[in-house]
Amino acid sequence: MNRSRTLHFLLIIGFVLTGLSSSLAQNQLVQKGDRLYDNKEFAAATNYYEKHLENSEDIATKRKLANCYLQMQKDTEANYLLESIVSSSEVNAKDYLQYATLLKRVRNYEKAKIYFEKYAELVPEDKNISKLILSCDLINELQDDQLYSIKSISLNTPQSDFASGFYKNGLVFVSGRKNNTSNQVDGRTGEYFLDMYFSEKSGDNFLNPESFSNDFNTKYHEGPACFSANEKFIFFTRNKGTLNLEGKSELNIYTSRHNGRDWDKEEIFQFSGQSYSMGHPSISADGRHLYFISNMEGGYGGTDIYVCRKYGFSWSHPINCGPTINTDGNEMFPFIAEDGYLYFASDGHIGFGGLDIFKSIFEQNEWTYPVNLGPPFNSSKDDFGYLIQKNKEIGYFSSNRNGSDDIFEFIQNPEKIQSLNGLLIASDNKQALKDVEVTLMDNLSREKSTKTDGNGLFSFDIFKGKNYSFIVSKPGYKIKRILYFASSDSTELKQLNISMDTTHWVPFKGNIIDQFSARAVKDASIQIINQTYKSNSFCITDDYGDFEQEIDPSKTYDIIIQKEGYFTKVINSYQYQSAKFEQIELQKFSTNQNMELYGVEYDADSWKLKENTIAELNNLAGLLKVNPHISIEISGFTKQDKGRKENNLLCEQRAKVASEYIISKGITPNRIQYKSAGYNSGRSALVVKLTEAF
Template identity: 30%
Template sequence: MRKGDRYFDNYAYANAVKHYSKAYDKMNNEKAERSLAISYMKMSSPEISGSYFSKVVNRSSPAAIDYLNYAKVLMETGKYEEAIPWIEKYLAFNENDLLAQLLLASCKSVDERYIDTTLFELTPVPTDDFSNSFGTVTYKNGTVFTADKEVFSGNRKSQWTGKSYLNLYYMEKGENGNWLPPSALKGDINGSFHDGPATFSKDGKTVYFTRSNYYKNKRITNDENICNLKIFKASLVDGKWKNLEEYPFNSDDYSVGHPTLSEDGKTLYFVSDMPGGIGGTDLYKSELKNGKWSAPENLGETINTRGNEMFPYIHCDGSLYFSSDSHNSMGGLDVFITYFTGEEWATPENLNYPLNSSKDDFSFSLNEDNITGFVSSSRTQADKIYAFTKKPPTFNLYGFTRKKGTQIPVSNVTIKITEATSGNVIEMQSDEEGKFSLQLEPESEYLLLCTKEGCFTRTDNISTLGKKYSEDFYADFEVEEIIIDKPIVLENIYYDFDKWDIRPDAAKELDHLVKLLQDNPQIEIELSSHTDSRGADNYNLVLSDRRANSAVSYLISKGISKKRVSSKGYGETQLVNQCSNKTPCSEEEHQANRRTEFKVTKINK
């Protein structure tokens, strides 16, 4: 246990687990169990970590943080439902913990991350010679990435992971399209400890990269025995990276790393845990003014959380991509996108599955074509590089033509679909089942015109403008024959007692009639109003006439020609049931007589 503690306190988790495992096999005590759980969590082995945490939280005296850590590794293994009660147990002790609240919200909304699984197509990049590989950026005719390897006896290794220290490598494709063997970057860029990830100037002659804090093969640590990260700059001289310079805001007391450079080379974005931040690690930017980098500026609480924001990438269009283990993450790190509106950063948006997973997904980079790029992920138990292709969302229209008021299909209905911008028209017929379908284009607007000889024409509008996710649209057309002087009841047209003003709820129903008249410009109608038998006959006649006039005035106010509509109040002269004067009837029976109708009086050519 003492040896394990010594390695653990020095962040040498790979060595710590060897000794803790021996102690646990002999002692089976809670301290060894908990130390193993944390060590494996630090080494990004959530399955093993979870197996130990499951025992820790069920012992007699777990710490509240154990509940939260157990929930985190459960999320990383996709067990969101199981994670929820453990986060809630933690919040019972720390109800104001914003990070835990974010994680709880993420677990409860994880289904939203699968809203459209077709938008990215991922392909593993073969880096079999490496244990972990990530941080891929386009450079010259290929890519530069960061990776470590298995360590053999006598070679230097990272005590945290048990692997080699990270180095930067270049790789490009051959004539057959296959990736060629990678080679380490030459010059002074790959040193004795960690190097990478990196970002390059547009001309490819300057690199900014992350490096462990060391001098002449000796690590430099702070008071907590942490070897922090720094950002260095190097220049390409005769094919080798030379003239190393430190970023002026490096520190022995905190880390700065994961640089990404704007296209014009004047803004550097990076991650740091410097004092005054919002969470564990935050995103910052620094601007090059008169040859000097300005003091780091925190990107603010819209982007940075109480958790960890890392691996920023600024695209040439100004979009900022980064990874976070908070916001609405699926577990571990997820990739998010935001952009600067001119006044503030937009709310980050999760790029969802399959780009993101329950494991760590990070080091996103996008090529200038805005379609292809790279992302790194630990979804296969180690950090691996994936090439991706962005796919446009797909939109499908499914239509159904049916007899009005029924589900009886009507075939051979003509549907004309016009794309607004181009004016292109697609015409089709509903089949024997009354169905029709069409694949729609992104960023388009469509007008649907449904016609059948002797029937009312119906229209609908469908838009895919601004829609980011695939979606199916459904058009339901009722087919109704036009019969001269056949009354058609307008449902839900109500008036206040002794009033004839058009109420807001009645206006909504009259809007349907407005649309019918707009879709069928060849028809003229009479709009009529009816009352029940209660009240004086003459009074009911006057009231119904005023109501009919009021409805017609509403249609005219919506652009319908007054030549096409007439009004008539019938009072109680056309009852639809037996409820005449002095006949006892229920309220429902009287309601049937209080109605508004229209009928087609003429069909013009």
């Protein structure tokens, strides 16, 4: 009997120990997975989470495994898990948002909208959710009109491959394929660390790729890169794997010069190496603007697009491209084309899902609203890394629409191209008009410009089945906008005959002088913008500061006057009154220059903005808006001495509230600093110092 009881007791102990052992093993699986997950080694963490969930329904582990799948582009597996999670009684708002985002990525827009709306009910304060819901309705309007044909290029491998930049007669690209510089595998992706490669193009084919540079490619991640127009300078991204105080690995930009034989040793770009990331560089054709992404403080979301301007041998402090370009999501992979268009990828603007490719141009002193390129460039997956050659006939972009990141080549579909010819004549005598400026517009986006020849003729290659508009302009004639509607049949296009009515144009004359010295300002640029047609004309001041440009006196214009070293001046809604000679003053600036805001008023011990103060701050915001290359520091003062501590608290609050007001007017936060300056009976309550001025 005693033996039987002892045996029974031992069996119970055995079962308990087995259960404890099993539970301990399960916990160890989760702990190992969590360590890898926290280090963003998602591919490695997946194995432990999957084993744990074989015997568990733990929703926290399901959430982490679903995120691993999403990071690894395993949408089918992620969909299965998230569908289970949103059906659970433990579902939360973030689960709805993540599931809706995945559904949108796999093009199930109707179902995605349902779960975006579920999220909105729980988190109504999220300002971005209305845009996501709207995108599910609008995205079907962007259909593939087959104007471009795309193909996956031969350089692609099962690993990640994405385009980086044009170089010589070929392409520099980034790849996670097996390489000779690193035997390490990235735990986040399960691929080798990224390196840069070069492949020369022969005809329509790419030759075998080779390492771009054994000096640049290291055991860390390298790429993407860009090159100056003369290909003597390179800027490239490197992730050295070092962690910041938050445990995140940061990107840095490096640069090097080609000495005629080889590349010099790379140097870190002057604003890199800080407690934030900088990467994905793209330099303008004139070498004066370097665009890149960063998560530095003062942005709008995850990563924003910034620009540094070069004057002489100096680069300006990074300037955020502003809220028209940047969102509370991620903007990445900028590419500044030779025609001035900025192409970039974003998951914050309305798109198909994941990253989509957009374009914008800086004209009339501001960025135009970004245009989604639509299919075939954008899909429900991540699309990015857009590159296009000067003639716009061939280009590349990258996408993970087929599973892993691949490079795609696109060309204009020759079957969709046709020539549209036109003739400009005077309506009174039917004579052909030469030197008429003809601008082809596509959805208010300027596509091409040309001038009529001696016989009044012009020609554009356009896409079949697409609607356009034309703006025609010539001094002495009324400016016209002509709407062109595509024909429904495929017959050859007839010549477009356009007659222009004469009208009286007048010379807009003026003189630009320095505000303080009254000396002539030569080589100042005057941009005259017709408000009706948004067409531009330009002129430059001569050695005496004089300029002259013919305009239609019946129209209203915005005039932008620019000169390096001076504040940009904008004259809005200018209407011609008489033949008087306009004299316009420009104010010179210099770094560390102080500007007293004399109209600022505060009640004693108050930082509340009064009417006069708001007016002064509106003027300051206007100045910053038309001078995007300027950064400032606002100092707060008080004329009543209440002791150092109270003085500093009051003055800092005044400067802070003033800064926040200016930011609310659309000025990017990283352009404004503020501080307390304390008691000074002789100073204005707010003083502005130019901390950066190029």
